[in-house]
Amino acid sequence: DVKVTQSSRYLVKRTGEKVFLECVQDMDHENMFWYRQDPGLGLRLIYFSYDVKMKEKGDIPEGYSVSREKKERFSLILESASTNQTSMYLCASQLGVAGRETQYFGPGTRLLVL
Amino acid sequence: KQEVTQIPAALSVPEGENLVLNCSFTDSAIYNLQWFRQDPGKGLTSLLLIQSSQREQTSGRLNASLDKSSGRSTLYIAASQPGDSATYLCAVRLTSGTYKYIFGTGTRLKVLA
Numbered sequence: 001d002v003k004v005t006q007s008s009r010y011l012v013k014r015t016g017e018k019v020f021l022e023c024v025q026d027m028d029h030e031n032m033f034w035y036r037q038d039p040g041l042g043l044r045l046i047y048f049s050y051d052v053k054m055k056e057k058g059d060i061p062e063g064y065s066v067s068r069e070k071k072e073r074f075s076l077i078l079e080s081a082s083t084n085q086t087s088m089y090l091c092a093s094q095l096g097v098a099g100r101e102t103q104y105f106g107p108g109t110r111l112l113v114l
Numbered sequence: 115k116q117e118v119t120q121i122p123a124a125l126s127v128p129e130g131e132n133l134v135l136n137c138s139f140t141d142s143a144i145y146n147l148q149w150f151r152q153d154p155g156k157g158l159t160s161l162l163l164i165q166s167s168q169r170e171q172t173s174g175r176l177n178a179s180l181d182k183s184s185g186r187s188t189l190y191i192a193a194s195q196p197g198d199s200a201t202y203l204c205a206v207r208l209t210s211g212t213y214k215y216i217f218g219t220g221t222r223l224k225v226l227a
Binding site: 004031035041043044056058090108 | 145146148150155156157158159160163203205207213214215217218219220
């Protein structure tokens with residue numbers, strides 16, 4: 001079974017702090033994604049990566065950056081946390097093969113910015 | 115711009131009932147569509163993936179259909195059980211060449227024992 005793990009289940013940070021969220025997958029998947037999930041807005045894509053060191057902006061990249069130095073690890077960075085970044089953050093991975101694009105999600109990190 | 119809608123937002127049914135969840139999308143040029151379930155406070159679990167060339171997929175008591183021309187997908191759950199209680203989300207991947215998925219906001223299902 002594919003396993004996607006996220007570094008923290010719950011996180012509390014102060015406004016202005018730099019925040020790192022880490023995601024690790026164990027299935028050698030090419031594609032990895034970061035989403036945020038907010039009530040009434042659903043899941044929105046922040047960034048995705050289709051290979052090591054490769055990334056593309058999603059729909060809401062402002063205030064975020066990402067890093068993918070190794071294939072199994074995809075990090076989301078909040079450069080200067082703000083209260084409007086309080087949310088549930090979900091990481092997903094996916095095999096980059098046509099016909100096998102099932103996305104596998106981690107358990108999520110619930111971030112509270114005070 | 116692709117929009118994905120799921121109606122109703124919430125649904126309660128008695129145990130044993132067969133039920134249908136709906137997913138509508140505005141642009142029929144999709145690459146595939148995926149159904150997920152999400153338990154409270156948890157991540158998403160993939161249920162079924164339908165490619166744009168397929169009409170339906172089945173897994174156990176679940177059957178998902180896709181009608182691209184009308185911009186609709188349905189998830190059929192047979193003989194519902196209390197353990198099926200969760201939020202069900204659909205997501206469409208835009209046409210080949212991008213990995214972007216657009217998610218619906220989900221249908222919260224409660225199956226009453």
